[in-house]
Amino acid sequence: MSTDYSRALGARLRAIRNQQGLSLQGVEDKSHGRWKAVVVGSYERGDRAVTVQRLSELAVFYGVPVAELLPDPRPSSAITKSTKIVLNLESLGSLPADEAGPLARYASTIQAQRHDYNGKVLSIRTEDLKSLAIIYDMSPDELTTRLIEWGVLSPGADGSIYTDEDETEDWGDRRRNPR
Secondary structure, three states: OOHHHHHHHHHHHHHHHHHOOOOHHHHHHHOOOOOOHHHHHHHHHOOOOOOHHHHHHHHHHHOOOHHHHOOOOOOOOOOOOOOOEEEEHHHHHOOOHHHHHHHHHHHHHHHHHHOOOOOOEEEEOHHHHHHHHHHOOOOHHHHHHHHHHHOOOOEOOOOOEOOOOOOOOOHHHHHHOOO
């Protein structure tokens, strides 16, 4: 098992445990010693390989499908965890509501929560993009491509998306003449 995969698997195991409000000791206590805190912790750190059988048993213990414990095998090419995603609200406003309505409502909600009404751009997190992808019933990469096509995101020279670290420029020109 590769180190990256072990860490990703461990992160999923930790996330599920945390979602259930359990500490490592809580897992041991709730399982009546079946799952030792030190063992589960070593799985979560990626220090110890977990067998398919043990992973299946852990899924039963947590009450989740085994697939929920597995990390996504597809690397995300367009978005990294630290990428800030900047939506062009002016382009969003010019799109038909039947296509961009869910995104517009989502952006409007974020603006209201932040009291941010500059109306030109809005930074969102990678997690927001994942939520939007669920709403649109597509992968985050597919949604990113769609948003670039709509002119709501602009691709960078290296194929990455436009981030708030880039200087603001005329998005209309970038939409017609992508880099």
